[in-house]
Amino acid sequence: SIEGISRFSAGECTLRCADFSTNMITKSKSLCLEVKPEPEGSVLKYHVRMRAPAGTKLRLAPFVGKLEFVPRDVFWASASFQPITSSWAEEGLTDTLSVGLNVLQNLTKHPDTVAVTEEQGEAVLKWVLVEALQKVQYYPRGLPMRSEPFEALGMEGLRLEFYPGGALASVYRKRSALYLEAPPGSRLRLQAALGPRDARPFEHHYVDAPAGPDDLPALTRGTVSVADETATVTVRVRRLRGADLRARGV
Numbered sequence: 001s002i003e004g005i006s007r008f009s010a011g012e013c014t015l016r017c018a019d020f021s022t023n024m025i026t027k028s029k030s031l032c033l034e035v036k037p038e039p040e041g042s043v044l045k046y047h048v049r050m051r052a053p054a055g056t057k058l059r060l061a062p063f064v065g066k067l068e069f070v071p072r073d074v075f076w077a078s079a080s081f082q083p084i085t086s087s088w089a090e091e092g093l094t095d096t097l098s099v100g101l102n103v104l105q106n107l108t109k110h111p112d113t114v115a116v117t118e119e120q121g122e123a124v125l126k127w128v129l130v131e132a133l134q135k136v137q138y139y140p141r142g143l144p145m146r147s148e149p150f151e152a153l154g155m156e157g158l159r160l161e162f163y164p165g166g167a168l169a170s171v172y173r174k175r176s177a178l179y180l181e182a183p184p185g186s187r188l189r190l191q192a193a194l195g196p197r198d199a200r201p202f203e204h205h206y207v208d209a210p211a212g213p214d215d216l217p218a219l220t221r222g223t224v225s226v227a228d229e230t231a232t233v234t235v236r237v238r239r240l241r242g243a244d245l246r247a248r249g250v
Contacts, residue, residue, distance in 0.1 A: 005097040008037045024103050026053055034081050035099050045088050048099055049081040050074070057107040060084060061138045064099050071104055071138050104135050112147045114160060123152040125235040127160055132231035135164065142168035144179070153239050155183055161210060162233055178233060179210040187240040192216060194233055203240065 002015060014036045019029040032051040037044055046064055057075045061068065064087035074082050084101060105112075115126045127147050129135075139145065144161040152158055159181040163170075167177040178192045178199070186206040192199045194216045 002035065002097045002099065004095055005037070006095050013037075022103070024106055025056065025058065028053070030079065032081075033099065033101075035097075040088075043088050045086055046097070046099065047086045048084045050084050050101070051079060051081045052076045054079045055108060057111075058103055059105040059107055060101045061104055062099075062101040065097055070140075070143055071135075073107060102138070104138060105130060112145070114147045114150045114158075116150060116152045118153065121153075121238060123237045125150075125152065125160065125233075125237060127162070127233040127235075129162065129231045129233065131229050132164075133229060139164045141165040152237060155186060155239075158182055159210075160233065160235070176216040178216055178235065180235065180237070181210040182206045189238045189240055191236040192233065193235075195231055 008015060014034055016032055016034045019032050021027055021029045021031060025031060030051070030053050034049045034051070036047045036049075038047060039045075048062060048064065050060075052058070054076055057073065059071050059073050061071045062085040063069065064085065067087050069085050069087075072084075074084065076082055110130045112127070117124045117126075129145065135145070142163070143165070144163045144167075147160040147162075149157055149159050161179040161181065163177040163179070166172060166175055167179065170177050176194060178194075180188070180190060182188060184206055188204055188206070190202045190204070192202070197216070199216045
């Protein structure tokens with residue numbers, strides 16, 4: 001919290017907190033938040049930056065006052081200040097401003113990698129979502145969690161997108177969705193599951209957009225491991241080739 005924020009409205013200074021640490025990121029006191037107020041016309045805008053050790057990658061949900069922002073991934077190539085967010089002041093703002101961030105995931109320690117196993121022309125993809133239930137509130141309908149890129153069945157540049165609140169294009173309510181990005185021209189059959197619960201099989205000809213089953217169960221206690229608060233997304237993928245397509249009359 002910054003008290004007397006109006007004293008800095010001229011935009012001639014940068015405010016920094018004392019160096020701090022948190023076990024989720026680092027035990028050394030090498031973290032620091034920085035706020036620079038900057039007038040833009042008749043309003044005041046706050047630019048928030050953060051310093052972290054080189055090589056750190058975090059998924060953050062920042063807030064400025066009562067304004068909360070969607071999660072974003074930030075990587076520190078060096079121990080310097082990186083932009084986190086920028087926000088205008090709220091009307092009726094008091095002279096105390098709260099600025100901070102919710103650390104949703106340390107991607108350095110727990111990267112969003114997808115494990116791939118292949119057998120008899122089918123790939124099984126497994127993506128473990130750490131601290132899954134804590135993240136749901138930060139992902140409204142239409143906002144996905146994205147995995148790191150990976151390869152499977154001879155295809156490069158694959159990526160999973162999991163929508164805890166459902167995809168905007170989905171006709172289902174209170175259901176989650178899973179999309180797979182794949183190279184244009186790919187024809188795939190997908191069978192997805194969230195925890196122990198399967199979605200219907202899904203076939204798609206990729207032209208220029210990701211697609212996948214949008215009727216997965218909601219991310220709830222019933223789909224999350226009680227032991228470690230993780231949820232596992234599993235996808236079985238098979239490429240549809242000539243014989244498969246002829247059998248379908250394609």
